Amino acid sequence: MRTQLICLTVLAMGLSPSLAAGQATTRQCGPVEGVGPACLLARKQMPQLPDGKVYWHIDRFPSKELAERAGLPTSTVVEAFKSTWLFTLAGAGWKSASGEHVSKIGPLPITPATDYTAEYLRSIFTPGTTAPLHVHSGPEAFYAVTGDTCLETPGGMQTGRGPGNSLIIRAGPPMLLMAIGKVTRQGFALILHDSGQSPTTLIQTWRPAGLCARQLSADQAGAD
Template structure:
């Protein structure tokens, strides 16, 4: 009889589907599971998805004014290097050359395309600070472990969406929305949400 599936066949089909779904979710989360949900140096990258550190730099003395993370995009590394000033760092992420600069709100680069000023950042009161710049590349459903950082962490979402949960509440990051910023020491859980690949730029400034 055509169009008929036995109960046993249906059960096998459901079981196979369940196994396939579990395998897909495991693959999506593999890059984070390898490192316990933490970011790894981009040179050690073995998969597309996850969190990858592109640069770590010491910051020179900052002004007392509110501090922001300035994001500028350039057509070439040489152009970005020529425009780099104090506390500026040039990185290449997602096929673009970026100049990241930690400075007061009014600071502007002498060239390139100004993409965003993220802040104000709640920086530790310290004589010496380090800035780490990262790439977040999450499929929907990918999730970090619950973790915390000694410094302020900020995300600028280029595509997709994220949900950041802390004891202070939940923040949703997506293109065009206010940036997601977490204060030093707050425990956090980051999840990729929505239906699109999540790609975001990340900064973390902390005491050394």
């Protein structure tokens, strides 16, 4: 029944049924990493964030134990894509004492709150896969290990190309995330929100202009 409702929602938004596979979800990630919906890698509640501008730091480690020793109270350790990752919310100048620094994303457009929760998602999308239309109560940041990213909102379109690309969106606007290009997109997302609010709300009140879909078509038509 749930699958039928999702497909009906996707059709009502003018998207093809194949796009329903990228549905947003809070289901826990399992050990098998296959193409399909986003899943929840980790959730961390924090009574406060660092002072000043906050960035999402991504570091890679050879083991979970080493990553845990290198973290801060605002750090989270996850295992995905055959690697161990340390996700840390900190100022621009923070650096892990060890590990491989992979990316610094930000500053994050944080919404004031008395208590914050960071939700980290993992997803594997083939080109053309998208999540349903939704909004967030806090900023969302995306990082792609592989593949290309397209994010459409009422304000236009953002794209990221190649391994390591990242995008950020503030709280509030409706959005459509799509994997574009010709390579499967493996990625992470961070939703940093007020702990007293739901992180994600599905919507049907906005219809995308098809900017990401047109970019996908152009990519597919382009030369290898």
